[in-house]
Amino acid sequence: xxxxxxxxxxxxxxxxxxxxxxxxxxxxxxxxxxxxxxxxxxxxxxxxxxxxxxxxxxxxxxxxxxxxxxxxxxxxxxxxxxxxxxxxxxxxxxxxxxxxxxxxxxxxxxxxxxxxxxxxxxxxxxxxxxxxxxxxxxxxxxxxxxxxxxxxxxxxxxxxxxxxxxxxxxxxxxxxx
Numbered sequence: 106x107x108x109x110x111x112x113x114x115x116x117x118x119x120x121x122x123x124x125x126x127x128x129x130x131x132x133x134x135x136x137x138x139x140x141x142x143x144x145x146x147x148x149x150x151x152x153x154x155x156x157x158x159x160x161x162x163x164x165x166x167x168x169x170x171x172x173x174x175x176x177x178x179x180x181x182x183x184x185x186x187x188x189x190x191x192x193x194x195x196x197x198x199x200x201x202x203x204x205x206x207x208x209x210x211x212x213x214x215x216x217x218x219x220x221x222x223x224x225x226x227x228x229x230x231x232x233x234x235x236x237x238x239x240x241x242x243x244x245x246x247x248x249x250x251x252x253x254x255x256x257x258x259x260x261x262x263x264x265x266x267x268x269x270x271x272x273x274x275x276x277x278x279x280x281x282x
Contacts, residue, residue: 107281109133109141110182114200115190116147122188124261125219125251129186132273139281144178146199151175153202160208161240172206179207184215184280185242191222191229196236204236211240217280218248219273221261225252247279 111129115122126143133141151171158165167173179185189196204211216237220226230248238244249272251257256265256272263269 107139107183108181109139109277109280110178110185111141111143112185112187112200112203113143113145113147114187114197114203116197116199117190119260120190121221121257121259121261122190124257125188125221128263128269128273129188129219129277132270132277136277136281139277142178142182144175146203149175149203151199151202151206154205160206162208165208167206175203176207176210179210179214182214184217186277186280187216187218187233189218189220189226189229189233191220191224191226194224194228195232196229200233201236204240208240211237211242214242215245215280216242217245217276219251219276220248221251221253221257223253225250225255245276245279247276249273249276 113122113126133139149171152169167176218233220230227250234244251269253259256269258264
């Protein structure tokens with residue numbers, strides 16, 4: 106059995122991530138032996154990382170309750186799937202903060218993403234791969250990249266349902282393998 110943590114990485118009102126989450130849930134609900142938990146970084150509301158020590162330092166301890174909650178969610182998951190918006194050619198600040206706030210929790214943790222944006226999220230994917238790879242996560246090769254006016258309308262509704270479904274399925278296939 107695989108338990109996937111699906112992480113909403115946008116805090117905007119009217120965010121497209123909620124629609125993308127629905128497309129991901131549709132795929133996950135069809136899979137035998139796969140369960141999932143949704144973590145909304147907006148609701149977890151972690152403070153910006155400000156510890157004197159790096160999370161990879163042996164002496165690092167988590168004292169903030171929201172960061173503890175986040176750590177427990179990541180630890181309980183067999184894999185993590187980020188819903189990654191592209192903001193100013195990179196991943197969102199709350200996603201970067203979520204990555205930076207943990208250390209050994211990421212070691213060899215299978216991680217992937219479903220990115221979206223005007224460039225299909227490709228620029229956010231580059232930053233995502235670098236940030237999550239730096240904390241020693243097992244970053245999967247297949248990352249869905251959903252483009253506005255190609256795959257999705259800017260409001261998140263589908264333009265190319267078959268391509269969206271295929272990209273999400275391929276991303277999850279590799280994550281749960």
